[in-house]
Amino acid sequence: MGLRWYHFALWGGFILFMYLLPEFVSRGTLRTIIFANFLAVFAISWDVISGRTGYVSFGHPFLIGIGAYTTAILTKRFGVPVELSIPLAVLATMAGGLIVLIPALRIRGSYFALVTLAFMELMYQLVQVIRPDLTGGTRGMSGIQTLTRGAENGFYMSFTLLAVLSVGTWLLMRTQFGTALSAISMDEDSVAGSGLNTVKLKTAAFLVSAFVAGVGGAFYVHYLGSLAPRALFDINFVFTIIVAALIGGASTIVGPIIGAFFLTFLLEYLRPWLPGAERYFIYGGVALLLYMYQPKGFYAIIMAGWSRLRARMARRKPGARA
Amino acid sequence: MTALAVRNLVKRFGGLTATNDVSFDIAPGQSVGLIGPNGAGKTTIFSQVMGELRQSAGTITLFGNEISGLSTPGRIRRGVCRTYQVPRPFHDLTVAENIRVGLAPNSIWQLVTRRPDHAREAEIALGVGLRETDFDRAPTELSMGDLRKLEFARTLATGARVMLLDEVFAGLTVGEIQVVSDLILGLRRDGMTFLMVSHDLKALEPLVDRVIAIDQGRKIAEGSYREVLDDPDVRASYLGGQG
Amino acid sequence: MLLQILIQGTLLSGLYALIAVGFTLIFSVGRVLNLAYGAYLMLGGYVFFFISQQLGAPAVVGVLCAAVLGCAAGLLKYRLIARPLGDNPVAVEISTLILAVVVQSGIVLIYGDSSKILLPIVPGVIRVAGTSVTYNLVVATLASWAILIALYLFVQRTHIGRAMRAVSMDRKGAAISGVDPDVINMITWGISGLLGAVAGVFFASYTQLSPSMWVGPLIISVAVVIVGGIGSIIGTLIVAHIVGFMEVIVIAVIAPELRGVFTMGLIIGVLILRPRGLFGREEL
Numbered sequence: 004m005g006l007r008w009y010h011f012a013l014w015g016g017f018i019l020f021m022y023l024l025p026e027f028v029s030r031g032t033l034r035t036i037i038f039a040n041f042l043a044v045f046a047i048s049w050d051v052i053s054g055r056t057g058y059v060s061f062g063h064p065f066l067i068g069i070g071a072y073t074t075a076i077l078t079k080r081f082g083v084p085v086e087l088s089i090p091l092a093v094l095a096t097m098a099g100g101l102i103v104l105i106p107a108l109r110i111r112g113s114y115f116a117l118v119t120l121a122f123m124e125l126m127y128q129l130v131q132v133i134r135p136d137l138t139g140g141t142r143g144m145s146g147i148q149t150l151t152r153g154a155e156n157g158f159y160m161s162f163t164l165l166a167v168l169s170v171g172t173w174l175l176m177r178t179q180f181g182t183a184l185s186a187i188s189m190d191e192d193s194v195a196g197s198g199l200n201t202v203k204l205k206t207a208a209f210l211v212s213a214f215v216a217g218v219g220g221a222f223y224v225h226y227l228g229s230l231a232p233r234a235l236f237d238i239n240f241v242f243t244i245i246v247a248a249l250i251g252g253a254s255t256i257v258g259p260i261i262g263a264f265f266l267t268f269l270l271e272y273l274r275p276w277l278p279g280a281e282r283y284f285i286y287g288g289v290a291l292l293l294y295m296y297q298p299k300g301f302y303a304i305i306m307a308g309w310s311r312l313r314a315r316m317a318r319r320k321p322g323a324r325a
Numbered sequence: 326m327t328a329l330a331v332r333n334l335v336k337r338f339g340g341l342t343a344t345n346d347v348s349f350d351i352a353p354g355q356s357v358g359l360i361g362p363n364g365a366g367k368t369t370i371f372s373q374v375m376g377e378l379r380q381s382a383g384t385i386t387l388f389g390n391e392i393s394g395l396s397t398p399g400r401i402r403r404g405v406c407r408t409y410q411v412p413r414p415f416h417d418l419t420v421a422e423n424i425r426v427g428l429a430p431n432s433i434w435q436l437v438t439r440r441p442d443h444a445r446e447a448e449i450a451l452g453v454g455l456r457e458t459d460f461d462r463a464p465t466e467l468s469m470g471d472l473r474k475l476e477f478a479r480t481l482a483t484g485a486r487v488m489l490l491d492e493v494f495a496g497l498t499v500g501e502i503q504v505v506s507d508l509i510l511g512l513r514r515d516g517m518t519f520l521m522v523s524h525d526l527k528a529l530e531p532l533v534d535r536v537i538a539i540d541q542g543r544k545i546a547e548g549s550y551r552e553v554l555d556d557p558d559v560r561a562s563y564l565g566g567q568g
Numbered sequence: 569m570l571l572q573i574l575i576q577g578t579l580l581s582g583l584y585a586l587i588a589v590g591f592t593l594i595f596s597v598g599r600v601l602n603l604a605y606g607a608y609l610m611l612g613g614y615v616f617f618f619i620s621q622q623l624g625a626p627a628v629v630g631v632l633c634a635a636v637l638g639c640a641a642g643l644l645k646y647r648l649i650a651r652p653l654g655d656n657p658v659a660v661e662i663s664t665l666i667l668a669v670v671v672q673s674g675i676v677l678i679y680g681d682s683s684k685i686l687l688p689i690v691p692g693v694i695r696v697a698g699t700s701v702t703y704n705l706v707v708a709t710l711a712s713w714a715i716l717i718a719l720y721l722f723v724q725r726t727h728i729g730r731a732m733r734a735v736s737m738d739r740k741g742a743a744i745s746g747v748d749p750d751v752i753n754m755i756t757w758g759i760s761g762l763l764g765a766v767a768g769v770f771f772a773s774y775t776q777l778s779p780s781m782w783v784g785p786l787i788i789s790v791a792v793v794i795v796g797g798i799g800s801i802i803g804t805l806i807v808a809h810i811v812g813f814m815e816v817i818v819i820a821v822i823a824p825e826l827r828g829v830f831t832m833g834l835i836i837g838v839l840i841l842r843p844r845g846l847f848g849r850e851e852l
Binding site: 057059061107114116117118120121122124125127128129131132133237238239241242245246249283284287288290291294295298 | 603661666670783794825826840
Binding site for chain 2: 175178179180182183185186189190192193194195196197198199200201203204207
């Protein structure tokens with residue numbers, strides 16, 4: 004994996020910094036960061052499949068929704084303990100992902116984007132009409148068990164989740180598995196032409212993505228205590244996730260974290276001026292400009308700056324001047 | 326046992342018969358040239374051997390095992406691999422990473438847990454004539470000759486024992502042709518089996534034991550280089566159709 | 569009941585065909601998934617609302633304004649987004665998605681989040697076979713058919729139309745034959761925007777005007793295009809009718825709420841089972 008000291012330093016520093024954060028910031032800011040944590044988890048889930056392999060999913064809330072609804076229904080309607088319902092929700096999400104994926108794998112590029120969008124729309128329709136007594140229909144569910152109380156605990160829970168999931172996927176993507184997935188985005192036939200079974204690779208990537216989405220969705224619903232299909236299966240949510248991953252830097256795992264925090268704080272910053280959905284207008288515009296300027300996102304901008312810095316420092320090495 | 330045996334290969338695209346009952350054998354360690362005018366169907370034969378195109382009829386056997394029903398990656402794992410007329414490296418990966426994909430095991434577990442074999446990557450790269458300074462280069466920085474070498478490296482990385490070369494000399498300078506030819510001869514000494522398509526007959530001659538001539542999807546001649554090139558049907562096909 | 573289904577089905581299918589055909593053009597000729605196509609629908613609907621309802625101009629003027637604005641939007645989008653990102657279809661798709669959401673929030677900024685009922689373009693109802701059918705919908709369907717026929721003739725008979733088909737089949741080949749893909753793309757995006765806006769007006773008057781109205785029709789039109797086959801206007805027509813009739817049948821015979829489920833299910837099913845579509849020219 005080629006881990007260097009600065010990898011440990013950066014991750015360690017980041018995690019330490021975040022754990023100390025509640026000492027320094029207000030409750031309100033913590034609540035914002037909690038949202039950013041969850042968005043980062045969802046963005047990472049998207050990034051694993053769409054950023055890495057280039058199979059862009061426009062219906063990711065579909066996966067998140069399976070995780071959320073499963074645990075919500077199990078705990079609220081059937082009294083299943085959370086310790087059991089969350090793992091079951093994750094399994095359900097992975098199973099749901101497989102059901103979508105296995106036939107959809109024959110589809111490439113744009114059509115995959117479409118099928119995923121159609122699945123999200125389908126799920127939105129389904130939860131409204133199939134057993135609304137369980138799913139809460141159009142209005143959704145409320146009064147779902149929450150795991151933590153208070154902003155501080157919520158923050159620790161959400162950040163621990165993010166830390167574990169992000170380090171895990173980051174390490175995973177640094178293996179040959181990650182290289183193979185990147186290669187798929189460049190030339191899938193060539194990957195097959197190198198002797199690798201691309202269907203197996205894509206399925207594995209999708210399962211990882213579904214796993215993260217399921218975990219994120221399940222914990223999110225137990226943080227919020229409620230579930231609203233109109234907000235969940237909404238194109239705005241898709242948009243938020245995708246933009247977070249993209250402007251942060253697709254396929255890097257770190258990028259989505261950057262992007263999620265950037266977006267969340269931008270939204271919060273704009274709240275006093277534009278309290279409603281109009282904020283999407285501004286940050287959509289910002290996102291579009293950023294994306295067209297540098298499709299590889301903040302991560303690439305930071306990396307480029309870092310390379311220039313290192314080059315400059317190397318030139319100033321001792322020995323040149325008296 | 327033959328290395329590669331193709332029997333009664335047929336490929337139809339709607340009304341057009343691109344491959345018309347083609348059969349040939351290649352013994353292990355042999356090198357066979359595949360020649361013919363443009364549009365004769367040579368690359369189509371390659372694609373069918375590799376499984377990129379599904380044949381309409383016929384069988385393909387590799388070292389005694391029938392591979393006609395296998396997927397492309399499946400066939401590659403059995404030991405046959407091809408290069409392309411226009412090289413297709415992974416454009417956002419370095420030279421070393423390109424080779425790494427070829428070396429990659431076909432199991433998710435191993436892909437995750439095994440470290441890349443940097444030593445083997447270097448060995449293969451140096452073996453085809455790339456330099457250490459090339460390892461971290463992007464494919465866009467390479468000359469055509471080096472890109473061809475990279476293709477060889479990736480093919481060798483898959484463990485191929487039969488290599489299908491599609492116009493491997495296309496786009497090369499005279500010097501680069503010599504380098505690639507030497508590379509092929511070196512691999513031949515190590516026992517590699519070759520099937521080569523080339524328009525550059527002069528470059529082809531020293532590298533092949535036998536030549537097969539194709540025209541309009543049909544095999545029209547087979548024999549030594551000299552025999553085939555002197556064959557009147559073959560000459561006519563290149564000059565554009567018989568009377 | 570059967571007659572009712574036939575009538576409603578025909579009407580709805582015509583509308584879906586109109587919505588889908590603008591999308592067909594971009595996808596066939598430009599080979600990109602223009603997710604902001606839904607935005608044309610929105611723009612068209614809201615422009616009509618503004619001109620005809622708020623300013624009180626006659627309906628025809630409203631439709632014309634919508635058409636012009638749609639065309640302009642299409643051209644702008646091509647120049648500012650699709651062309652610069654030309655060789656990266658994924659980037660174009662994502663950019664168009666972002667743009668669509670920006671437009672949607674822009675609309676919310678101006679008009680708020682709630683749905684509005686559009687006054688019908690042509691008021692009144694007509695009773696046919698025991699069911700009332702609004703003149704509006706009839707006009708919409710007739711207009712749809714007229715536009716579709718005109719478009720079909722345009723693509724088949726005129727020089728530009730043939731050039732568009734050439735580009736859709738083989739960009740490079742067309743370029744070598746002297747067709748300028750850039751100009752063709754511009755024309756295509758312009759026409760697509762125009763069609764989308766006009767379709768949006770009719771669609772909004774059929775259902776409701778709301779900022780999120782574009783997602784459903786977008787999915788349907790993309791699916792219609794894919795199932796009907798890329799580059800086939802006739803295919804688009806046929807599949808639009810299949811979808812339209814199926815929806816009407818589900819509403820009448822099964823349950824109105826399940827309409828969305830069946831539509832999506834059909835789309836997903838076909839996409840998965842026959843990605844080439846029913847009439848398409850192309851493998852995926």
